Amino acid sequence: MSTTSPLPTATAPAYPRIRRFTGAQRLLHLILAVTFFGMLWTGLCLWSPALAEIMNRPLAKQWHLWFAIALGVAFVGILILRPRDVSAFAKEVDTLDRADREWLKGGPRRIVSHDGAPEQGWLNAGQKLNTAITIGLLIVLTFTGILLWLGEQNTAFRFGGTVDVHDIATILIVALTCGHLYLALFNRTTRASMSGMIDGTVDREWARANHGRWVAEVEAQTPDRTS
Amino acid sequence: MDQNAPQHPTETPKDRLPLGRAAFLGTIAAGAIGVGLISKMGGMGVGNMIASAGNVVPGVEGIVPTGGWRIYNVQDPMPTFDPATYTLTVDGEVENPVTLTWSAVQETPMVTSISDFHCVTGWSVEKVHWKGITPATLFDLVKPKTTAKHVNFQSLEEPYFDQLTMEQFKLKDVLLATEMDGVPLQRVHGAPMRLVIPQMYGYKGVKWLSKITFEKEPTRGYWETRGYDADAWVGDDVYH
Numbered sequence: 001m002s003t004t005s006p007l008p009t010a011t012a013p014a015y016p017r018i019r020r021f022t023g024a025q026r027l028l029h030l031i032l033a034v035t036f037f038g039m040l041w042t043g044l045c046l047w048s049p050a051l052a053e054i055m056n057r058p059l060a061k062q063w064h065l066w067f068a069i070a071l072g073v074a075f076v077g078i079l080i081l082r083p084r085d086v087s088a089f090a091k092e093v094d095t096l097d098r099a100d101r102e103w104l105k106g107g108p109r110r111i112v113s114h115d116g117a118p119e120q121g122w123l124n125a126g127q128k129l130n131t132a133i134t135i136g137l138l139i140v141l142t143f144t145g146i147l148l149w150l151g152e153q154n155t156a157f158r159f160g161g162t163v164d165v166h167d168i169a170t171i172l173i174v175a176l177t178c179g180h181l182y183l184a185l186f187n188r189t190t191r192a193s194m195s196g197m198i199d200g201t202v203d204r205e206w207a208r209a210n211h212g213r214w215v216a217e218v219e220a221q222t223p224d225r226t227s
Numbered sequence: 228m229d230q231n232a233p234q235h236p237t238e239t240p241k242d243r244l245p246l247g248r249a250a251f252l253g254t255i256a257a258g259a260i261g262v263g264l265i266s267k268m269g270g271m272g273v274g275n276m277i278a279s280a281g282n283v284v285p286g287v288e289g290i291v292p293t294g295g296w297r298i299y300n301v302q303d304p305m306p307t308f309d310p311a312t313y314t315l316t317v318d319g320e321v322e323n324p325v326t327l328t329w330s331a332v333q334e335t336p337m338v339t340s341i342s343d344f345h346c347v348t349g350w351s352v353e354k355v356h357w358k359g360i361t362p363a364t365l366f367d368l369v370k371p372k373t374t375a376k377h378v379n380f381q382s383l384e385e386p387y388f389d390q391l392t393m394e395q396f397k398l399k400d401v402l403l404a405t406e407m408d409g410v411p412l413q414r415v416h417g418a419p420m421r422l423v424i425p426q427m428y429g430y431k432g433v434k435w436l437s438k439i440t441f442e443k444e445p446t447r448g449y450w451e452t453r454g455y456d457a458d459a460w461v462g463d464d465v466y467h
Contacts, residue, residue, distance in 0.1 A: 049298040095243040136254025161265025163349030
């Protein structure tokens with residue numbers, strides 16, 4: 001008879017990982033990342049004199065538009081094929097509860113201090129607001145981008161404020177993306193979340209510490225299989 | 228779908244507030260209101276503000292669009308002006324076709340004018356100081372025939388060209404500019420010579436000008452064959 005217990009122990013849990021994002025959610029995030037940086041690069045080529053000779057205007061404009069179309073098609077496609085994956089995210093981002101609001105009060109300070117946070121759900125308040133504002137900015141960029149494109153075809157659609165709002169929205173979304181990348185790649189409290197967008201899972205104990213209410217909900221729903 | 232995938236968002240307490248939705252809708256509303264308000268103000272020139280900020284930071288000149296100018300070209304690299312080999316040819320429906328060397332261009336009488344520059348993509352640069360040859364001076368030189376109804380402007384940047392009617396070419400402040408803001412036209416602005424027509428959007432102002440041809444028939448320019456307006460009037464609300 002073997003002396004090794006087949007049961008998980010406290011120090012070596014059988015399911016050390018917990019699934020955080022579905023394949024569809026990760027795919028949409030990946031497409032957003034690729035198309036965002038594609039649009040940022042081609043947009044910079046249209047804006048910066050130093051880059052004008054690296055990518056000329058017709059080429060930069062053409063790629064800028066194709067990246068935007070690819071993002072739109074991907075979003076609609078995933079929304080049609082996997083509506084629950086998108087709606088689950090939208091529902092989570094939609095509202096902030098009392099714990100979210102408490103989280104927000106100490107959010108910026110906590111990035112530096114690494115203090116514990118009020119127990120959070122699937123997404124914390126910062127992730128919710130980042131997502132809501134980023135998607136809002138993407139819609140503003142789409143709306144102003146369409147106006148810029150229309151204005152070139154028919155000058156009745158050329159408004160002096162369009163390019164200014166497109167510029168401001170770009171500056172804001174780049175700032176948000178820099179913060180997002182810092183938290184995902186470098187900040188020691190939050191960088192463990194990165195794997196959630198790569199293989200879909202995160203460390204269970206990290207998740208318990210940072211999204212305790214969500215872990216409790218998942219474990220309550222599927223007590224027999226928690227990975 | 229994985230059974231453990233988080234398909235149900237965190238349980239909703241009664242005190243949930245739709246702040247995520249408010250942030251989302253507020254961002255969109257701010258963008259829409261911003262376009263309306265800033266357009267009513269005639270544009271706030273965010274590009275100019277960034278350029279101004281860039282001007283006080285050493286080493287960023289050329290990286291940010293200094294002075295508010297965004298540099299557009301349709302071929303890489305953009306043409307490089309060589310005074311030893313440059314020529315400006317003026318031909319077509321004219322009594323006296325000419326090919327001018329750069330020295331001959333410089334000896335041609337020039338005037339100065341100040342006008343705003345408007346790009347169809349939405350940005351503008353105010354009070355640009357131009358110096359160049361007027362259409363009237365060019366007419367004295369080449370003597371267009373009565374059959375000349377249109378004027379083609381060919382760029383060194385092949386295949387870029389555009390066209391004006393004779394009436395448009397004769398408009399006030401139209402210049403074949405060789406200087407901008409007190410200095411010889413820079414390479415990125417179309418050195419050594421570009422067309423300036425403040426009443427129309429910038430794509431009509433052919434840069435790196437190499438040939439002017441008076442024509443009987445109309446032709447559609449580079450961007451016009453790609454969907455742009457043939458008559459690129461900036462409109463009374465923009466042009467002053």
